[in-house]
Amino acid sequence: MLECMKNRRSIRKYTDQDIPESLLNELLEVATRASNTGNMQLYSVVVTRDPANKEKMAPAHFNQPMITGAPVVLYFLCGCEPFREMGGVQESGGRIR
Numbered sequence: 549m550l551e552c553m554k555n556r557r558s559i560r561k562y563t564d565q566d567i568p569e570s571l572l573n574e575l576l577e578v579a580t581r582a583s584n585t586g587n588m589q590l591y592s593v594v595v596t597r598d599p600a601n602k603e604k605m606a607p608a609h610f611n612q613p614m615i616t617g618a619p620v621v622l623y624f625l626c627g628c629e630p631f632r633e634m635g636g637v638q639e640s641g642g643r644i645r
Contacts, residue, residue, distance in 0.1 A: 562618045572620065594623040 596602055602616045609615045
């Protein structure tokens with residue numbers, strides 16, 4: 549396991565080969581089974597295939613071409629609302645701590 553982690557690499561160049569919806573759904577289903585704090589699933593996943601939407605989001609990625617060139621872009625959005633409701637997250641000066 550450690551060797552795998554030490555030898556991991558980032559892929560920054562993609563083919564234009566589409567990812568079948570069934571495969572993407574299966575990957576996302578497996579990802580939702582990952583353990584997390586209190587099994588609260590404190591995230592949402594936004595799937596972007598539309599070229600116009602990828603162009604709009606490019607500035608958030610410093611206009612790196614891999615974002616507009618990838619067939620699918622996944623955004624994982626953190627949601628702290630359940631912790632807020634439990635009193636575990638407090639806002640201080642516009643920042644969450």
